[in-house]
Amino acid sequence: MIENIPKKIKHDRRLLARVISQIENDTEEGRNELEKLFSFTGNAHIIGITGPSGAGKSTLVDKLVKELIQNNKENKKKIAVVAVDPTSPFTGGAILGDRIRMQSIALNPNIFVRSMASRGALGGIAHATQAVALTLDAAGFDYIVIETVGAGQSEIEIAGLSHTVIVVKAPGMGDDVQAAKAGILEIADILVVNKADKPGTDAAVMALKLMIEMGYPAQKTNDQTWVPPILQTTALHGEGIDQVAEQVLKHQELSQINGGWQTRSQTQIQYFLKYLLEKEQRKHWHQFQQDKSSRRVFDQVYARSLSPYQAIKQLLKQ
Amino acid sequence: MIENIPKKIKHDRRLLARVISQIENDTEEGRNELEKLFSFTGNAHIIGITGPSGAGKSTLVDKLVKELIQNNKENKKKIAVVAVDPTSPFTGGAILGDRIRMQSIALNPNIFVRSMASRGALGGIAHATQAVALTLDAAGFDYIVIETVGAGQSEIEIAGLSHTVIVVKAPGMGDDVQAAKAGILEIADILVVNKADKPGTDAAVMALKLMIEMGYPAQKTNDQTWVPPILQTTALHGEGIDQVAEQVLKHQELSQINGGWQTRSQTQIQYFLKYLLEKEQRKHWHQFQQDKSSRRVFDQVYARSLSPYQAIKQLLKQ
Numbered sequence: 001m002i003e004n005i006p007k008k009i010k011h012d013r014r015l016l017a018r019v020i021s022q023i024e025n026d027t028e029e030g031r032n033e034l035e036k037l038f039s040f041t042g043n044a045h046i047i048g049i050t051g052p053s054g055a056g057k058s059t060l061v062d063k064l065v066k067e068l069i070q071n072n073k074e075n076k077k078k079i080a081v082v083a084v085d086p087t088s089p090f091t092g093g094a095i096l097g098d099r100i101r102m103q104s105i106a107l108n109p110n111i112f113v114r115s116m117a118s119r120g121a122l123g124g125i126a127h128a129t130q131a132v133a134l135t136l137d138a139a140g141f142d143y144i145v146i147e148t149v150g151a152g153q154s155e156i157e158i159a160g161l162s163h164t165v166i167v168v169k170a171p172g173m174g175d176d177v178q179a180a181k182a183g184i185l186e187i188a189d190i191l192v193v194n195k196a197d198k199p200g201t202d203a204a205v206m207a208l209k210l211m212i213e214m215g216y217p218a219q220k221t222n223d224q225t226w227v228p229p230i231l232q233t234t235a236l237h238g239e240g241i242d243q244v245a246e247q248v249l250k251h252q253e254l255s256q257i258n259g260g261w262q263t264r265s266q267t268q269i270q271y272f273l274k275y276l277l278e279k280e281q282r283k284h285w286h287q288f289q290q291d292k293s294s295r296r297v298f299d300q301v302y303a304r305s306l307s308p309y310q311a312i313k314q315l316l317k318q
Numbered sequence: 319m320i321e322n323i324p325k326k327i328k329h330d331r332r333l334l335a336r337v338i339s340q341i342e343n344d345t346e347e348g349r350n351e352l353e354k355l356f357s358f359t360g361n362a363h364i365i366g367i368t369g370p371s372g373a374g375k376s377t378l379v380d381k382l383v384k385e386l387i388q389n390n391k392e393n394k395k396k397i398a399v400v401a402v403d404p405t406s407p408f409t410g411g412a413i414l415g416d417r418i419r420m421q422s423i424a425l426n427p428n429i430f431v432r433s434m435a436s437r438g439a440l441g442g443i444a445h446a447t448q449a450v451a452l453t454l455d456a457a458g459f460d461y462i463v464i465e466t467v468g469a470g471q472s473e474i475e476i477a478g479l480s481h482t483v484i485v486v487k488a489p490g491m492g493d494d495v496q497a498a499k500a501g502i503l504e505i506a507d508i509l510v511v512n513k514a515d516k517p518g519t520d521a522a523v524m525a526l527k528l529m530i531e532m533g534y535p536a537q538k539t540n541d542q543t544w545v546p547p548i549l550q551t552t553a554l555h556g557e558g559i560d561q562v563a564e565q566v567l568k569h570q571e572l573s574q575i576n577g578g579w580q581t582r583s584q585t586q587i588q589y590f591l592k593y594l595l596e597k598e599q600r601k602h603w604h605q606f607q608q609d610k611s612s613r614r615v616f617d618q619v620y621a622r623s624l625s626p627y628q629a630i631k632q633l634l635k636q
Contacts, residue, residue: 031627038625266620273619274603276630281599285592301591302584307356309349312594 005033006040009139013112016139020114023131034131037138042265044080044137045252047145048162055170056194058083059235060244061147067245068143069110080112080141082132084125084148112141126157127275130268133161159187160271163264164251166190166244169208171200185211188228190247196232196240205230225258226251288315323351324358327457331430334457338432341449352449355456360583362398362455363570365463366480373488374512376401377553378562379465385563386461387428398430398459400450402443402466430459444475445593448586451479477505478589481582482569484508484562487526489518503529506546508565514550514558523548543576544569606633 009016022030049064051057065079114136116129133144148158159165167188185191185208193204208230229247233240255261288294297314300306306314327334337355340348367382369375383397432454434447451462466476477483485506503509503526511522526548547565551558573579606612615632618624624632 035625035627039622042622266616269619269626270607270616272626273616273629273633276626277603277606277633278599280630280634281596281602284599285595288595289588298584298588298591301587304357304360307353308587308590308594309353311591312598315591315595316598 006037006138009037009135016112016135017114020132020135023135024116024128026128026131030131034134037135040138041134042137044133044141044144045164045261046133046137046162046268047143047248048158048165049145049147049168050149050158050165051168051192052170053149055168056235057147057149057168060166060168060192060194060233060241061145063235063238063241064244064248065111065145067241068248069108071245071249076110077142078110078112078140079143079145080114080136080139081145081147082114082116082129082136084116084129084146112136112139126161127272130161130272134272160267162268163255163261164189164248166192166248168192168194169204170195171198171204189226189251190244191228191230192233192240192244193230194233194235197234197237201232205232226254226260291318293318323354324456327355327453334430334453335432338450338453341453342434342446344446344449348449352452355453358456359452360455362451362459362462363482363579364451364455364480364586365461365566366476366483367463367465367486368467368476368483369486369510370488371467373486374553375465375467375486378484378486378510378512378551378559379463381553381556381559382562382566383429383463385559386566387426389563389567394428395460396428396430396458397461397463398432398454398457399463399465400447400454401431401433402447402464430454430457444479445590448479448590452590478585480586481573481579482507482566484510484566486510486512487522488513489516489522507544507569508562509546509548510551510558510562511548512551512553515552515555519550523550544572544578609636611636 005015005019009019019030019033023034024030049057049061061081061083065081068079069077071077114132116125116132129146129148133146136144146158146161165187167185167190169192171193191208191212193201193208195201212228212230231240231243231247233244235241252261255264288298294315297306297311297318301308301311323333323337327337337348337351341352342348367375367379379399379401383399386397387395389395432450434443434450447464447466451464454462464476464479483505485503485508487510489511509526509530511519511526513519530546530548549558549561549565551562553559570579573582606616612633615624615629615636619626619629
């Protein structure tokens with residue numbers, strides 16, 4: 001058992017990486033560590049970045065992180081990146097060039113990069129991601145960027161984990177309507193059309209504008225006073241990144257003033273609690289199947305001397 | 319409130335249909351009715367029929383039901399059909415010819431046909447199907463045939479609802495390997511290659527035989543002493559149906575002797591209980607969000623004065 005973990009992980013990166021692994025894997029030790037760390041959380045601003053693979057999310061994250069660091073030279077902000085995207089260079093699925101590019105930020109002492117192993121179950125990934133984010137929060141990172149590939153449910157889940165959601169698209173991918181249908185636009189605080197040097201950029205921007213005007217996002221999960229800006233970037237050449245950083249800071253500031261930030265922090269905690277509760281409850285069923293007095297209840301139902309509804313009442317009482 | 323429902327639904331089909339609707343929709347009244355009916359269940363032999371759409375399941379069910387009725391002239395067996403397949407003629411998705419054909423069995427006083435509205439959630443459908451089957455069981459039907467289209471999970475679920483599982487295939491559909499991979503063969507008690515007048519029948523039978531010899535089914539969910547027979551039918555012309563009926567009766571008899579029938583009955587009840595439990599548990603979360611003292615626990619977590627793990631312990635105590 002390591003003494004004074006909350007303090008030590010701020011300065012010892014190898015320890016931080018080890019603690020994250022334990023917490024990510026939900027070991028007994030990991031739970032104990034998160035238990036100790038929890039009271040030091042609640043300060044980081046969590047940025048979720050999602051979008052289809054091929055939209056250039058990883059490059060955008062790379063440049064955005066650098067921009068945020070340079071923006072805050074005097075403050076020395078610390079930024080952590082959590083990559084859940086299986087095709088992301090962070091997770092090792094990409095070509096060498098990408099890896100090297102990524103190392104450029106990974107070597108910066110104020111930047112910490114962590115990739116998440118995909119676990120199959122979506123709820124599980126989201127929960128593990130959240131546990132890792134809490135650890136990084138306790139370790140004193142000012143910004144935590146969670147990068148996740150757009151794949152149905154996981155895109156929507158990112159909204160429950162973040163304070164600012166950036167949805168990235170690329171022109172000519174023709175997935176704008178699908179995106180709207182899938183509710184991806186509804187969760188966006190900032191919309192980015194990346195690869196804006198490619199043909200079809202204007203059309204993509206126009207389509208997003210129309211959808212926003214039609215009232216798609218803005219009303220539901222977004223803060224009332226915030227209308228998602230539509231930004232154009234060419235992340236590969238660093239173009240437009242300053243605007244993305246600017247809008248992130250603006251959204252952060254505004255939401256801290258109007259209470260949106262606090263509401264989202266509470267939602268994040270609720271997500272975390274809900275998953276823990278469901279996990280405990282799944283254990284119940286297995287316990288019931290082992291437990292002698294529960295099995296007596298089962299037997300009564302088999303024999304039709306007790307109805308299923310009565311049985312559930314008795315099982316829940318036990 | 320209707321008095322003496324268990325007795326009345328045996329003779330009043332309109333009442334039976336109404337009670338089924340209430341139970342299927344899981345209304346308060348439906349639950350009360352199932353509560354009363356439950357002690358009269360546990361006698362029906364439940365036959366699950368699954369396979370890809372286009373394999374001719376509905377025609378096979380139609381002919382099999384007739385065969386089972388004719389087989390038992392002196393006993394006057396009663397048979398109910400529950401069609402969960404959205405493409406099935408029972409559920410209205412088919413052409414007129416199919417509808418008329420189906421009416422031929424629906425008009426028989428010893429046959430009752432019920433289609434299930436698809437509900438989206440698979441667990442939900444399986445649970446509703448089971449609730450309907452329990453009702454038909456209490457209403458005195460000797461056989462309940464559950465027809466479900468092969469679509470991933472639902473195929474496997476049928477095993478948890480049935481005493482005898484028939485997997486239907488058609489030649490030349492080239493899905494035998496997929497079927498094996500998806501675990502469909504593992505749940506089969508009887509394998510039927512329908513449309514056996516079509517080319518490719520021998521190849522399909524051979525492929526299934528090989529897979530069984532390779533030990534695919536037989537060992538896992540099936541009763542030890544039963545090796546799934548591979549039957550050939552041309553249901554449209556009534557060919558081979560007598561053998562299917564014969565094997566169903568044989569499997570029923572054997573499994574009642576070797577205890578397999580009783581084990582499966584218990585598994586069915588366990589499925590039903592598990593779903594009810596999960597439903598209750600989902601309610602808990604909503605209650606926690608409403609309840610004042612739970613919200614105080616949430617607030618402590620938001621304020622970081624209580625860890626998520628401690629919070630769950632406290633919530634579960636309440």
